[in-house]
Amino acid sequence: MPVILGIESSCDETSAAVYADGVMLSNIIANQTIHEAYGGVVPELASRVHQQNIIPAVQQAISNAKVSKNDIDAVAFTRGPGLLGSLLVGVSFAKAFALAQNLPLIEVNHMQAHILAHFIDEPKPTFPFLCLTVSGGHTQIVLVKDFFDMEVIGHTQDDAAGEAMDKTSKILGLPYPGGPLIDKHARLGNPKAYQFPEPQIPGYNFSFSGLKTSILYFIQKNEAATPGFVQNNLADICASVEHRIVTILLNKLSKAALDLGIKDIALAGGVSANTGLRQGLQELGAKHGWNTFIPRMEYCTDNAAMIAVAGYYKFLKNDFTDQHVAPLARMPF
Incomplete structure (x- = not known):
């Protein structure tokens, strides 16, 4: 070897x-x-x-x-x-x-x-499988037919999911890197405290630029009306933002998996370390009878x-x- x-x-x-x-x-x-x-x-x-x-x-x-x-x-x-x-x-x-x-x-x-990275440890997915690849610069749904035969069937048309989390953390005044801090505060909040819009993009593609704008206006409006709003509601805001980003990702992934009849579903990329996304995929997998694969944090x-x-x-x-x-x-x- x-x-x-x-x-x-x-x-x-x-x-x-x-x-x-x-x-x-x-x-x-x-x-x-x-x-x-x-x-x-x-x-x-x-x-x-x-x-x-x-x-x-x-x-x-x-x-x-x-x-x-x-x-x-x-x-x-x-x-x-x-x-x-x-x-x-x-x-x-x-x-x-x-x-x-x-x-x-x-x-x-x-x-x-x-x-x-899914082929470092056991268990390993079986070809063909779908992989939701999410990071600060990329958001893709990839149909993986073999080790180097991969087809991107869905992608972001503007900003990536990780970028949306990072920009939200800046809006909230959190230090860099913001993604892990959004995750940390979200664990303490109510994910349905505030409602943010889900972009209506056809097919398996994504868009996060409108969501970022919506979050910015929401924070500006509420902070102006009630000074200290962010500080007093930080956990609920983070949980609600994370919940919307995760639902956008998983709704598209679910549509692709059901349309293609694929049962092996994987996560990859930096945002796959997010607790809400990992839990969401596992719950979705249990609901649909999928085999779900999530790398160890270091991968x-x-x-x-x-x-x-x-x-x-x-x-x-x-x-x-x-x-x-x-x-x-x-x-x-």
Whole structure:
């Protein structure tokens, strides 16, 4: 069985992982706290911190896996999509490491890797399955026919679900990153305290820009009428916003699953760490008799484990790239 070194640097997590013999031997994630002061990811700062973190992360991943660099059979890396400067650090390091060790290179699509994270642990979904992939930049329903035969059958027409949560947290005055804080406060609130509209978008597509505007006007109106409204009702607001975003996601996913007659349903991406979404899918699965699959928390957010496992399946197909490969900020699915 090949030993795969995975490298992920698409946004603000520097990650390295080692996968071999069907087991994830290590998965190191170095987060970047520098962006908290700015309320969001600053691309130039992200790329600089990646430069600081990538060598220690790779060294730690190899050490934790109890292998040496001479045991590695291939280097898998995120080519895109993502922040170009951040991607450039990971791609450059992967190329240099592979060149020094005379190893093959494997380029990985970041969004495909999120879906293939389901093949790290048991139980694994059976093809074909549907995957709702939700993150700060993407919201997609993907029909997964094989490891690299995937079709996006639904996508956001404007903003992503994760972005809607992050913008809501800013409106509410919560610090960055806001998504986990929305989740935390929502656990203490009433999800039906306030009603927010559900966009009427045909088919399996999504829209969140109108919802963001609705939330903004709701907060401005109530805060003007009752100063301190947000502070006094924070849990209920967060719960109501989360409930609406989750229902939008799951209503579309349910429609696709029932229309296509597919019983294996999965979540992927950073927003799949959201408690309400995880619980909602499990409840929906129980109602419809679906087999539901949700990754462990460490495999929801950006991580190199998913890159390594995607690289493993590409290795089996002899699907390699060369030293001329360059990062792609926008990479076709």
